[in-house]
Amino acid sequence: MSSPSEENPVRTTLEVADLQVSVAGGLVAVQDVSFEIRRGESVGLVGESGSGKTLTCRAILGLLPATGRIDGGRIVLGDGADAVELTGARRSTWDQVRAVRIGAVFQDPASYLNPSLTVGHQLAEQLRVKGSLSRRAAHDRAVELFDEVGLHDPAGVFHQYPHQLSGGMLQRVLIAIAVSCEPELLIADEATTALDVVIQAEILALLRRLRDTHGLSLLLVTHDLAVVAESCDRILVMYGGQVVESGPTDQVLRDPRHPYTQALMGVATIGSWHRRRLDVIPGQPPAAGEEMPGCRFAPRCAHATAACESGPVPVADLGGDRTSRCVLAGHLSLSPRVTTGQEVPA
Amino acid sequence: MKTLVALWRVPSARLALLVLFGVGFLAVFGGALAPHDPLQQYTDEVLQGPSAHHLLGTDYVGRDVLSRLMEGTRLSVVGAVEAVLIGGLLGVPAGLASAWLGPRLEWITLRTSDTLVVLPFTVFAIAVAGTLGNGLQQAMVAIGVLISPVFFRVTRAATLGLRKVQYVEAAELMGATEWWTLRRHIWSKVLPNVAVTAAHATGSALLVVASLAFLGLGVTPPAPTWGGMLSSDLGYLAQQPWAPVFPALLMMATVGSLNLLADAIRDATGATAAPRRRTRPAVAAAAREERPDVVTV
Amino acid sequence: MSVAAPARPVALTATGRGTVPAVVRRSAPWLRSLAGVLAVTVTVLFLASVITFVLGALSDSNPAAAALGETATPADIDRLNHEFGLDRPLVVQYFSWVGNGLTGDLGRSWFTTVPVTDSIRAALPVDLSIAALALVLALVIGGGAGIGAALSNGGVFDRAVTLVCSLLGTLPPFVIGMALIVVFSVKLQLLPAGGYVPVQDDPAEWLRFSILPGLALSLDVAASIARQLRTSLTGELRENYAVGAEMRGFGRRRVLFGHVLRNAAGPTLAVIGLAIPLVIGGAVMTEKLFGLPGVAQLALQSAERGDVPVVLGTLLVTAVVVVIASLVINVLQTLLNPVARRGDGTAGVAR
Numbered sequence: 001m002s003s004p005s006e007e008n009p010v011r012t013t014l015e016v017a018d019l020q021v022s023v024a025g026g027l028v029a030v031q032d033v034s035f036e037i038r039r040g041e042s043v044g045l046v047g048e049s050g051s052g053k054t055l056t057c058r059a060i061l062g063l064l065p066a067t068g069r070i071d072g073g074r075i076v077l078g079d080g081a082d083a084v085e086l087t088g089a090r091r092s093t094w095d096q097v098r099a100v101r102i103g104a105v106f107q108d109p110a111s112y113l114n115p116s117l118t119v120g121h122q123l124a125e126q127l128r129v130k131g132s133l134s135r136r137a138a139h140d141r142a143v144e145l146f147d148e149v150g151l152h153d154p155a156g157v158f159h160q161y162p163h164q165l166s167g168g169m170l171q172r173v174l175i176a177i178a179v180s181c182e183p184e185l186l187i188a189d190e191a192t193t194a195l196d197v198v199i200q201a202e203i204l205a206l207l208r209r210l211r212d213t214h215g216l217s218l219l220l221v222t223h224d225l226a227v228v229a230e231s232c233d234r235i236l237v238m239y240g241g242q243v244v245e246s247g248p249t250d251q252v253l254r255d256p257r258h259p260y261t262q263a264l265m266g267v268a269t270i271g272s273w274h275r276r277r278l279d280v281i282p283g284q285p286p287a288a289g290e291e292m293p294g295c296r297f298a299p300r301c302a303h304a305t306a307a308c309e310s311g312p313v314p315v316a317d318l319g320g321d322r323t324s325r326c327v328l329a330g331h332l333s334l335s336p337r338v339t340t341g342q343e344v345p346a
Numbered sequence: 347m348k349t350l351v352a353l354w355r356v357p358s359a360r361l362a363l364l365v366l367f368g369v370g371f372l373a374v375f376g377g378a379l380a381p382h383d384p385l386q387q388y389t390d391e392v393l394q395g396p397s398a399h400h401l402l403g404t405d406y407v408g409r410d411v412l413s414r415l416m417e418g419t420r421l422s423v424v425g426a427v428e429a430v431l432i433g434g435l436l437g438v439p440a441g442l443a444s445a446w447l448g449p450r451l452e453w454i455t456l457r458t459s460d461t462l463v464v465l466p467f468t469v470f471a472i473a474v475a476g477t478l479g480n481g482l483q484q485a486m487v488a489i490g491v492l493i494s495p496v497f498f499r500v501t502r503a504a505t506l507g508l509r510k511v512q513y514v515e516a517a518e519l520m521g522a523t524e525w526w527t528l529r530r531h532i533w534s535k536v537l538p539n540v541a542v543t544a545a546h547a548t549g550s551a552l553l554v555v556a557s558l559a560f561l562g563l564g565v566t567p568p569a570p571t572w573g574g575m576l577s578s579d580l581g582y583l584a585q586q587p588w589a590p591v592f593p594a595l596l597m598m599a600t601v602g603s604l605n606l607l608a609d610a611i612r613d614a615t616g617a618t619a620a621p622r623r624r625t626r627p628a629v630a631a632a633a634r635e636e637r638p639d640v641v642t643v
Numbered sequence: 644m645s646v647a648a649p650a651r652p653v654a655l656t657a658t659g660r661g662t663v664p665a666v667v668r669r670s671a672p673w674l675r676s677l678a679g680v681l682a683v684t685v686t687v688l689f690l691a692s693v694i695t696f697v698l699g700a701l702s703d704s705n706p707a708a709a710a711l712g713e714t715a716t717p718a719d720i721d722r723l724n725h726e727f728g729l730d731r732p733l734v735v736q737y738f739s740w741v742g743n744g745l746t747g748d749l750g751r752s753w754f755t756t757v758p759v760t761d762s763i764r765a766a767l768p769v770d771l772s773i774a775a776l777a778l779v780l781a782l783v784i785g786g787g788a789g790i791g792a793a794l795s796n797g798g799v800f801d802r803a804v805t806l807v808c809s810l811l812g813t814l815p816p817f818v819i820g821m822a823l824i825v826v827f828s829v830k831l832q833l834l835p836a837g838g839y840v841p842v843q844d845d846p847a848e849w850l851r852f853s854i855l856p857g858l859a860l861s862l863d864v865a866a867s868i869a870r871q872l873r874t875s876l877t878g879e880l881r882e883n884y885a886v887g888a889e890m891r892g893f894g895r896r897r898v899l900f901g902h903v904l905r906n907a908a909g910p911t912l913a914v915i916g917l918a919i920p921l922v923i924g925g926a927v928m929t930e931k932l933f934g935l936p937g938v939a940q941l942a943l944q945s946a947e948r949g950d951v952p953v954v955l956g957t958l959l960v961t962a963v964v965v966v967i968a969s970l971v972i973n974v975l976q977t978l979l980n981p982v983a984r985r986g987d988g989t990a991g992v993a994r
Contacts, residue, residue, distance in 0.1 A: 061890060063886060063889070063890065091894075091895070094892070095892050095893070095894050096892070097892070098889070098890055098891060098892035099890070099891045099892035100892060104890050106883070106887075108883065111882065111883035111884060112883045112884055112886070112887035112890075113884055113887065114884045114887075114888070114902050114905070114906070115884070115906065115980075116905050116906055116979060116980055117902070117905070125901070126891050129891075129892075129893060129897065130891070130892055174887075177891065181892075457683065457686045457687060457690060458690060460683065460686075460687045460690075461686075461687045461690035461691050461694065461962075462694075463920065464687060464691060464920060464962050464965045464966055464969070465691065465694070465920070465958070465961070465962055465965075466920040466921070466923045466924030466927070466961060466965065467920075467924050468924040468925075468927040468928065468939070469923065469924060469927060469938075469939065469942060469957065469958055469961045470958065472927070472939070472942045472943055472946045472954065472957075472958075473695070473698055473942065473946070473954050473955065473957070473958040474698065475946050476702075476942070476945060476946025476947075476949060476950070476951065476954035477698045477699055477701065477702035477704065477949075477951055477954060477955070478698070478701060478702060480946075549813070553813075553814070553815045553816075554815075556815040556817075557815045557816065557817060557928055560815070560817045560928060560931070561927065561928065561931060561943065562943075573815060576815070576817075576818055577817060577821075580817075580818065580821040580822075580825075590818075594814065594818060597813065597814065597815070598813040598814060601812070601813035601814075602809065602810075602813045605809070605812070605813070
């Protein structure tokens with residue numbers, strides 16, 4: 001785990017400030033999202049589907065869907081002389097930033113590779129175009145990278161087409177492509193979701209190793225708290241388009257300060273794998289663009305009071321790098337489980 | 347009927363239906379309503395523009411364009427409709443049979459359809475004219491036979507797709523006879539596809555009939571057809587642009603309406619994409635047809 | 644870049660898909676699909692020859708009536724029928740016709756007694772060269788329009804292309820040819836309205852005489868290509884791998900030409916394959932319009948005087964040409980698509 005020290009001042013890889021994203025002609029889907037990722041740090045962005053986590057990460061990558069739009073806020077990559085403002089960047093800026101400074105891997109790796117080109121060709125193309133390597137050098141470097149991401153017989157894999165490889169292998173290929181140009185930031189959007197548990201663990205271990213060997217910062221977007229618990233220094237919990245809680249992973253998971261985080265832990269299978277009870281969170285998350293004056297989780301929250309729904313809930317700074325968007329964050333320990341339970345056969 | 351009402355609500359389909367109704371009216375009554383004898387040559391009024399006497403002008407031998415157009419509608423439309431009917435009557439039963447009656451018949455019908463697709467309309471029509479004689483009937487049978495693979499493929503695809511759908515399976519499990527299943531479930535889903543295809547095919551057939559007229563096959567001059575008028579009058583386009591414009595416009599309107607109607611039927615009924623003119627590359631598609639159960643990736 | 648080496652020996656141990664040697668697993672389905680294509684091709688050619696022969700058998704023309712006209716006596720008719728082998732059983736006639744056809748002998752004209760193959764051999768290059776030119780023009784025009792339309796997706800150019808394509812499809816092809824003649828030959832006097840110079844005699848002159856027929860022939864196909872390419876390109880551009888290529892920092896041009904076009908080409912090739920009978924059929928019209936000495940003119944003239952052997956020969960040769968062209972398209976499609984190359988999937992079919 002990277003901790004800042006005096007002689008090596010903390011450098012920022014990514015800063016997102018007051019990000020606001022709307023979809024489908026003005027439905028606000030992400031609001032007031034602010035966070036930063038420090039050099040070498042791995043951050044987990046957690047939330048259920050529709051919480052805005054994927055839109056946030058797409059906004060950082062400049063890959064919002066056709067109807068999506070950034071309405072406000074800033075996204076800055078790097079700091080000091082290297083800083084690049086990504087909000088409203090032109091295509092030419094993106095072409096210089098993508099792959100070289102931000103790499104990304106996604107869920108369903110098969111669909112992100114061109115089906116009619118060999119995977120080696122696709123990695124070598126990246127190295128030739130963005131890394132200015134010769135054809136020969138690109139081939140050799142590609143084989144090296146394939147080896148580094150843990151593919152057996154890298155020279156053979158080079159000549160395979162995507163449909164000839166399994167999902168786990170394809171994800172390794174995509175990771176190799178993503179880190180090939182030594183980016184500062186690697187974004188993994190549900191990158192392990194579709195894989196089976198063993199492969200998932202291997203891919204996570206690979207990402208951690210690459211973070212160390214390549215000096216990457218990691219942004220892991222996932223709906224699975226277990227993934228974050230395993231791999232991230234810090235955690236950001238999103239709900240209804242807002243970051244509701246953030247802080248160091250171990251502290252947040254030990255002592256959640258937002259009822260939603262707590263509820264989320266109830267439905268996750270972290271901690272005890274033998275736990276028999278899996279909780280469900282009652283109610284539905286708010287739809288994108290839904291007008292709610294107060295806390296967006298209030299209708300589903302067991303602790304909700306009249307104050308929660310009356311007006312906007314500010315982000316409370318809890319010290320020690322922790323924040324929570326809850327009126328009770330400062331003075332309530334949310335340890336007793338209050339959500340309804342449901343028996344799940346072990 | 348319900349479909350027709352639904353179609354009427356779509357503006358483009360309404361326009362198309364109005365145009366087609368007009369064309370149908372001309373086809374039935376056009377000859378009787380024509381202001382002049384379509385074969386009468388007004389030799390002192392050759393290549394006139396539109397005037398009070400000749401509303402759409404006269405052609406290169408002084409015949410009244412409007413009258414020829416009205417009279418010619420019948421021959422053009424009846425020919426195309428006849429060809430499409432023949433194509434449908436050959437193709438639809440063959441398509442149903444090939445999806446239903448076992449692999450051997452399936453193979454034969456598929457290869458026959460591949461073969462017919464390989465033969466170009468015009469060359470085949472020339473060959474038919476050269477061997478069986480030149481006439482409207484021969485030409486229409488020839489076109490009908492060559493159109494039939496489109497109906498065959500569409501029917502077959504829809505039937506095959508449906509055979510795998512669960513409710514058909516459920517009906518079979520519940521003891522429905524095959525014939526009942528075929529009639530009740532399949533037919534109601536195949537029909538929209540056939541209708542879409544028929545609309546497209548009629549448009550194509552109109553064009554082919556016109557092309558044959560240009561080659562001197564099918565209807566023989568001086569009897570007027572759209573295609574015949576186009577091919578004779580276009581030669582004088584430089585001297586007198588009016589004469590060919592009207593048959594061209596009428597033709598474009600009719601074929602365009604048929605295409606619009608086909609799209610509207612497809613949208614209204616959820617029929618799958620209709621092939622334009624010819625369905626698929628003959629041999630290329632045929633090789634793939636060998637394994638109809640292959641999952642598309 | 645090496646494409647299509649189906650038997651490259653690569654160890655596939657890591658894929659964990661059984662223990663069958665990689666070479667066998669890769670090439671066997673490929674060979675099987677090749678065999679399937681061959682079987683289909685042979686069957687199609689056989690059926691085409693049967694259909695052609697049946698047309699001839701149904702015909703009531705005979706060489707005596709055709710060549711001698713009304714003055715023919717029964718004895719003359721019998722003599723000529725015997726000379727042309729028409730007194731034999733139909734099955735025997737069919738097999739001798741096909742058997743001779745395989746050796747390049749399709750019989751002789753009833754009128755001129757010139758071998759049918761010679762007449763076709765003289766006429767076919769005209770059609771093939773014009774059709775090839777038309778295909779090239781169609782690829783250039785249709786490809787350009789399709790790519791442009793996909794890039795301007797929903798914009799003015801896109802709508803213009805869609806409109807022009809729809810309008811082209813509502814007119815018989817000869818109308819377009821005639822309009823071209825009026826504009827370029829009659830009004831502008833730029834190009835000849837008819838006539839032909841073989842390409843091997845003078846390529847420049849050939850081009851001058853062929854460009855209008857080629858253009859007339861190409862527009863219909865160009866419209867199909869543009870429409871299909873637009874559809875597949877807009878579809879492919881939405882695919883994740885296109886997003887992925889963009890994510891890799893590749894510029895628009897590299898994404899389009901290096902990644903997306905390759906996958907959009909399959910359905911477009913299918914459309915071209917499907918258009919080949921149309922091109923050959925359209926060549927008939929074009930030949931008549933521009934007075935080219937091609938196969939169709941030969942067929943038309945022979946049909947007019949009931950010269951059955953020539954008519955049948957042209958139909959059969961046309962069918963063979965279409966089948967060969969379709970095969971070429973099929974092979975190209977397979978080469979483009981690695982999934983189909985392995986034979987375990989369906990290549991893109993026109994949507």
